[in-house]
Amino acid sequence: MSRLHIPTRDEAPANSKPILDIVYQKLGVVPNLYRLIGSSPAALAAFAAFQDGLSKTLDPGNRERIALVVAQINGSDYCLSAHSYLAINFARLSPDEIALNRGGGAKDPKAAALVKFAARVAEQRGHIVDADVLAVRQAGFNDAQIVEIVAQVAVNVFTNYLNEVARTRIDFPVAPSLAPRAQATAAG
Incomplete structure (x- = not known):
């Protein structure tokens, strides 16, 4: 309840x-x-x-990738379920890609850099190192896009925290737990 x-x-x-x-x-x-x-x-x-x-620069797939990795890091089952559903039905991401995103990666190298950067921002609460910014830039993201990635992390932290505070009942198909390999990737 x-x-x-x-x-x-x-x-x-x-x-x-x-x-x-x-x-x-x-x-x-x-x-x-x-x-x-x-x-x-x-x-x-x-x-x-x-x-x-925030819907103007980053495409729906990348916005969902950020939401998935941030929800995974924050342990928000509601947001994992909601964004898994949205990723499949609106962003057209595959279940395999969703699992990779939740674990901090992606099949596409540019998307992988975005997910890794978003994960670092969330895990480190913004206290990242120069190499993190350099890596996302080298993947092809400009400063405006980097700002929007951080903004996406922030809006997802808000919904993650609110759902945990409220104990919001999940009204989407419940996201599956990650396989041990994907969990190890998220931790490493």
């Missing part, structure tokens, strides 16, 4: 309803996370604006 009340769409504050309606139009459902954030119209508006603003 959730620690915080998750309002239905009908119970949501009036200022949250237009954003929840947009989410419904996009997904066909309003996930528990959005309804939870909708308890605070200000938080929901800020979250929606942040997400919308």
Whole structure:
């Protein structure tokens, strides 16, 4: 059971309803996370604006890769489940790619550099070393994209933490546990 009340769409504050309606139009459902954030119209508006603003440079696959590795690092089962679903159904990532992303890697070298950088930012809480920035730059990411990677990490930390604080009930297919090999990759 959730620690915080998750309002239905009908119970949501009036200022949250237009954003929840947009989410419904996009997904066909309003996930528990959005309804939870909708308890605070200000938080929901800020979250929606942040997400919308970050959808311009990094493609959906890379945004989902970041969400997956950050959720794995933070142990957010809700976000792992939600982003595994979104990665398959909207970003068209394969289950194998999702497992690699959760473990801190990717098949494509540029995507692997992005995931590794996002993981370092999350694990080190931003206290990375010069070599981390150099590696992501050498993979082809410019400074604006690096800023957006960090912003994606930040927005995902928010949802990871909120879902853990609230103990949000998972309303997506539950993400499988990583195989021991993938877990070792994430730790190393």
